[in-house]
Amino acid sequence: MPDSTAASTEHMWAFAIVWTSLFLLAYFTPTIIGKIRGHHNLLGIAMLNLFAGWTVVGWIIAIIWAVTRPATPQPQVSVFTGQQSPEASAACLKCGFLVRSGMDFCPKCGGQIATPGAR
Numbered sequence: 001m002p003d004s005t006a007a008s009t010e011h012m013w014a015f016a017i018v019w020t021s022l023f024l025l026a027y028f029t030p031t032i033i034g035k036i037r038g039h040h041n042l043l044g045i046a047m048l049n050l051f052a053g054w055t056v057v058g059w060i061i062a063i064i065w066a067v068t069r070p071a072t073p074q075p076q077v078s079v080f081t082g083q084q085s086p087e088a089s090a091a092c093l094k095c096g097f098l099v100r101s102g103m104d105f106c107p108k109c110g111g112q113i114a115t116p117g118a119r
């Protein structure tokens, strides 16, 4: 029966395509999960998945990496500005001697201290 053979071949192809698709879907599950979760290191997961996924260990590491989301690193907002804060020092109005802010009179000449901002 030639008809039966043709149908069988067709089925074989259908099965091959379906199973290949399922295999690829399963193979790239870590990358897909990473993509869905918006993982910050999606490229790293995809690379690991692609190149090491055929080793079962690589695939497991990739999927663990994809499902774990490490705490987003807090950007360092408070940058140390050094000793140049304007409140750190004030200048004497008379002689220009630099003193610590908070002092009212110059220790050198007794003149008034220009206190920036305050008061």
Ligand SMILES: [Zn+2]
Binding pocket: 092, 093, 094, 095, 096, 097, 106, 107, 108, 109, 110, 111
């Ligand atoms: Zn002074």
